[in-house]
Amino acid sequence: MGMDMKTKLRRFHQARWDEPVIFESSRKGERGILVPQAEKGIEDVVGDGISKLPRRMRRKKPPQLPELSQMQVLKHYLRLSQENLGADFNVDIGQGTCTMKYSPKVNEQFVRSPKVSALHPLQDPSTVQGILEILYKTDLFLREISGMDRFTFQPASGSQATLAMASIVKAYHASKGESEQRDEIVTTIFSHPSDAAAPAVLGYKVITIYHDESGLPDLEALKKAVSKRTAALFATNPEDTGIFNPKIDEFTKIVRQHGGLCTYDQANANGSLGLTRAREAGFDMCFFNLHKTFSSPHGCGGPGCGAMGVTQKLSEFLPVPVIRFDGKKYLLDYDVPLTIGKVRSFYGVVPAVLRAYAWIMSLGGEGLKEVARVAVLNNNYLLKKVKEIRGASAPYAEGQHRIEQVRYSWERMTQETGVTTDDVTCRMADFGMHMWSSHHPFIVPQPFTLEPTESYAKAELDEYVAALKHISDEAYTNPDIVTTAPHQSVTHRPGHANLDHPDKWGITWRAYLKKCEKGLRKRIG
Amino acid sequence: MRKLGFIVNPIAGMGGRVGLKGTDGWDIVEKAKGLGALPAASEKAAQSLSRLSHLKQDIELWTCSGEMGEAVAVKSGFVPAVVEPVSREKTTSEDTSRAARKMADGSVALVLFAGGDGTARDIQTAVGDRVPVLGIPAGVKMHSAVFSINPMLAGELAGAFLQGGTKRVTDAEVMDIDEEHYREGLVSARLYGYVKVPCGEAHVQGLKVGSPGSEQFFQEAIAQDVIENMEENLLYVIGPGTTTGTVMKKLRLDHTLLGVDLVLNKQIIEKDLNEERLCRRIRGRAARLVIAPIGGQGFLLGRGNQQVSPRTLGEIGKDNVLVLYTQQKLYSLKGRPFRVDTGDPALDRALSGPIMVITGYRTRAVYRIK
Numbered sequence: 001m002g003m004d005m006k007t008k009l010r011r012f013h014q015a016r017w018d019e020p021v022i023f024e025s026s027r028k029g030e031r032g033i034l035v036p037q038a039e040k041g042i043e044d045v046v047g048d049g050i051s052k053l054p055r056r057m058r059r060k061k062p063p064q065l066p067e068l069s070q071m072q073v074l075k076h077y078l079r080l081s082q083e084n085l086g087a088d089f090n091v092d093i094g095q096g097t098c099t100m101k102y103s104p105k106v107n108e109q110f111v112r113s114p115k116v117s118a119l120h121p122l123q124d125p126s127t128v129q130g131i132l133e134i135l136y137k138t139d140l141f142l143r144e145i146s147g148m149d150r151f152t153f154q155p156a157s158g159s160q161a162t163l164a165m166a167s168i169v170k171a172y173h174a175s176k177g178e179s180e181q182r183d184e185i186v187t188t189i190f191s192h193p194s195d196a197a198a199p200a201v202l203g204y205k206v207i208t209i210y211h212d213e214s215g216l217p218d219l220e221a222l223k224k225a226v227s228k229r230t231a232a233l234f235a236t237n238p239e240d241t242g243i244f245n246p247k248i249d250e251f252t253k254i255v256r257q258h259g260g261l262c263t264y265d266q267a268n269a270n271g272s273l274g275l276t277r278a279r280e281a282g283f284d285m286c287f288f289n290l291h292k293t294f295s296s297p298h299g300c301g302g303p304g305c306g307a308m309g310v311t312q313k314l315s316e317f318l319p320v321p322v323i324r325f326d327g328k329k330y331l332l333d334y335d336v337p338l339t340i341g342k343v344r345s346f347y348g349v350v351p352a353v354l355r356a357y358a359w360i361m362s363l364g365g366e367g368l369k370e371v372a373r374v375a376v377l378n379n380n381y382l383l384k385k386v387k388e389i390r391g392a393s394a395p396y397a398e399g400q401h402r403i404e405q406v407r408y409s410w411e412r413m414t415q416e417t418g419v420t421t422d423d424v425t426c427r428m429a430d431f432g433m434h435m436w437s438s439h440h441p442f443i444v445p446q447p448f449t450l451e452p453t454e455s456y457a458k459a460e461l462d463e464y465v466a467a468l469k470h471i472s473d474e475a476y477t478n479p480d481i482v483t484t485a486p487h488q489s490v491t492h493r494p495g496h497a498n499l500d501h502p503d504k505w506g507i508t509w510r511a512y513l514k515k516c517e518k519g520l521r522k523r524i525g
Numbered sequence: 526m527r528k529l530g531f532i533v534n535p536i537a538g539m540g541g542r543v544g545l546k547g548t549d550g551w552d553i554v555e556k557a558k559g560l561g562a563l564p565a566a567s568e569k570a571a572q573s574l575s576r577l578s579h580l581k582q583d584i585e586l587w588t589c590s591g592e593m594g595e596a597v598a599v600k601s602g603f604v605p606a607v608v609e610p611v612s613r614e615k616t617t618s619e620d621t622s623r624a625a626r627k628m629a630d631g632s633v634a635l636v637l638f639a640g641g642d643g644t645a646r647d648i649q650t651a652v653g654d655r656v657p658v659l660g661i662p663a664g665v666k667m668h669s670a671v672f673s674i675n676p677m678l679a680g681e682l683a684g685a686f687l688q689g690g691t692k693r694v695t696d697a698e699v700m701d702i703d704e705e706h707y708r709e710g711l712v713s714a715r716l717y718g719y720v721k722v723p724c725g726e727a728h729v730q731g732l733k734v735g736s737p738g739s740e741q742f743f744q745e746a747i748a749q750d751v752i753e754n755m756e757e758n759l760l761y762v763i764g765p766g767t768t769t770g771t772v773m774k775k776l777r778l779d780h781t782l783l784g785v786d787l788v789l790n791k792q793i794i795e796k797d798l799n800e801e802r803l804c805r806r807i808r809g810r811a812a813r814l815v816i817a818p819i820g821g822q823g824f825l826l827g828r829g830n831q832q833v834s835p836r837t838l839g840e841i842g843k844d845n846v847l848v849l850y851t852q853q854k855l856y857s858l859k860g861r862p863f864r865v866d867t868g869d870p871a872l873d874r875a876l877s878g879p880i881m882v883i884t885g886y887r888t889r890a891v892y893r894i895k
Contacts, residue, residue, distance in 0.1 A: 189890070207889040224878075418681065441856055443860055
């Protein structure tokens with residue numbers, strides 16, 4: 001029997017394999033691949049492959065890698081994958097700010113084609129004109145979308161793009177001899193936390209603007225924060241609350257008047273594609289996460305692309321090489337006089353750019369606008385539905401629409417029943433859905449952040465809301481079922497309280513064993 | 526078996542519902558009863574205990590007799606050990622203090638109490654920082670930072686702490702307002718001291734940041750920033766509290782936790798000044814005031830730091846105030862602005878607006894005073 005169509009609730013149960021860590025499955029001498037003996041002709045040239053290495057570089061003992069046959073490896077990882085809630089399985093709208101959307105599978109065919117996968121980054125540009133054309137044209141698309149004058153694809157993530165923007169801010173002020181004087185950056189509390197963290201890495205002091213009663217960044221606070229020491233503004237808009245700051249041009253104006261640059265975190269631009277642009281809002285730089293808005297998969301923190309764009313006056317600081325077109329052929333140009341250097345090897349994560357290119361080409365200009373409109377529509381439908389759930393609320397901007405996401409609150413439910421947002425997160429897993437737990441900064445009490453994007457059908461949004469509503473009903477009638485959840489999942493409440501305790505870490509097998517020896521951790525099993 | 530101390534102030538909260546602004550003293554209780562007030566603390570304590578029922582077999586519950594704990598505990602299915610027999614019908618703050626002291630002497634893991642600021646004060650006097658305490662919010666006045674968000678969460682946090690799920694404790698202010706003055710419309714909250722409270726994910730918003738960001742870490746970061754920027758030949762007026770105290774500790778200077786000290790060129794020049802004395806010392810001299818909001822309500826001035834009067838502020842100047850507050854604590858205000866209550870409405874108005882706050886090493890926030 002399938003899902004109950006009346007309640008829209010699934011009787012889900014996660015696969016549970018009780019799978020050991022791969023190191024524990026290791027059997028001495030077992031092999032997945034038997035490497036063939038080198039042919040004589042090869043051996044004559046390279047010898048045994050080891051004795052030519054300097055003596056001190058050679059390992060005394062072989063590395064302690066797990067030893068397994070191919071089939072055991074395959075089974076191990078398939079089992080682990082079944083213990084996950086993958087983006088292609090669940091209604092993945094519970095990861096607000098992440099812009100989880102459908103990544104068209106045909107794009108995977110493109111990136112897996114040998115025409116792409118067999119390319120080498122050191123090939124002569126004359127032999128890779130096709131992929132250079134794709135990089136160049138994606139740059140042109142993003143210029144149109146943002147109003148910036150040139151893009152680089154080198155940063156592999158949003159935070160790396162933020163760091164690259166901060167590096168350009170530094171180089172720009174240094175070129176004017178003001179690097180020492182301008183040592184402060186300004187950001188807002190509901191901007192992405194990396195907007196504060198990345199400039200801090202470069203030694204900047206960080207001033208954070210809080211919001212006023214409406215939930216918008218406080219303009220008076222900005223006036224207090226800026227001075228001749230201001231290097232730049234780092235801001236997200238709409239902010240993580242899903243509220244768009246309509247005075248953003250006033251913010252950028254004030255910062256510019258004080259000699260600062262304005263940088264725009266558009267990692268998530270899903271609600272503004274084709275509708276608003278960085279240039280018109282007065283920004284000097286921006287970046288898009290191609291693995292969010294432009295449908296390239298997130299890859300669990302793996303290679304993405306923070307495509308960063310700058311205005312003309314800052315293009316001489318871009319990382320090298322930049323891709324140019326001389327009317328006939330595409331070139332890798334390393335002659336950028338004040339370049340900040342490289343932020344990542346070669347040209348960035350090319351498959352991520354290729355997927356974004358394909359996605360943009362398949363939609364066209366009008367299609368991109370439609371993406372934003374549907375994302376906003378979905379979000380405001382969800383907002384109405386969630387606000388009808390007992391104990392849930394959407395702090396700030398009462399009665400107004402939001403852009404692409406909303407940071408909601410279970411505060412009332414927590415006060416009335418003691419059931420927290422963490423409990424709801426755990427219980428959602430029992431319905432095969434995900435409501436994640438990262439809502440920094442934790443100003444909104446008992447927060448949850450939902451972002452439905454354009455991909456999800458109305459029926460799926462209804463299913464998600466039905467699960468939330470059901471859990472709220474449970475919280476008010478039978479809270480124990482929520483506070484002891486999950487009941488149909490794999491992992492039971494790992495607990496975060498000691499996550500930052502060094503004795504509790506075991507992020508490598510070796511570290512884990514060491515800590516076990518010292519008695520700092522219990523052995524598995 | 527771990528021991529949990531459990532104290533109920535049976536009359537806590539009674540004054541609030543009938544508009545009496547507190548319940549310090551039995552004459553007020555009688556008056557409250559006359560106005561139709563019902564005891565509510567026991568009910569709240571029971572809500573809290575319901576979240577501990579799964580630990581019945583694993584913990585020893587130490588409590589006082591009758592309405593001060595035993596009755597609620599038995600009703601909730603516990604078999605408590607009565608360590609403090611209270612025979613009188615009208616219990617007093619001495620009963621609370623005596624019970625808390627016995628619990629601390631008996632090495633309870635935690636003292637869980639239902640009450641308000643007055644109860645918190647009695648317990649602080651008795652146990653100081655010997656054992657952690659946690660407040661079930663049941664009082665009229667709750668300026669102290671020892672209370673959980675609601676009774677249920679207090680129970681859950683206590684449970685997590687007893688089971689070792691969370692081991693961290695943090696310093697929390699114990700404050701109280703003079704009720705007599707309060708009823709006359711005058712608020713003068715004093716900082717009475719600090720106790721240790723357990724930190725929990727549900728109790729302290731934002732704990733789950735996954736960084737090494739304990740409160741103490743950020744206090745030290747703030748202190749480092751303040752010290753690096755200290756100017757020579759400038760008087761520094763160091764206000765009360767643990768955040769400002771960390772600055773003094775880093776300077777290896779003695780700090781008056783509940784008072785105001787005066788520092789010049791990183792040396793103490795006078796300790797624990799009263800308003801009069803402070804005003805005289807800074808008159809006509811360049812000075813900076815280093816303060817942190819006190820208590821859980823975000824009061825920057827007028828609660829726990831009354832030495833800093835309108836007169837003193839006038840001498841120092843608004844632009845010479847250094848406000849220290851960790852991000853964690855800013856988050857816990859949930860967006861509510863800082864408040865000031867200097868006793869001079871015109872000055873309060875002049876102080877309102879955005880102010881720079883030092884939140885860490887080389888980090889600032891601009892936050893609103895209202």
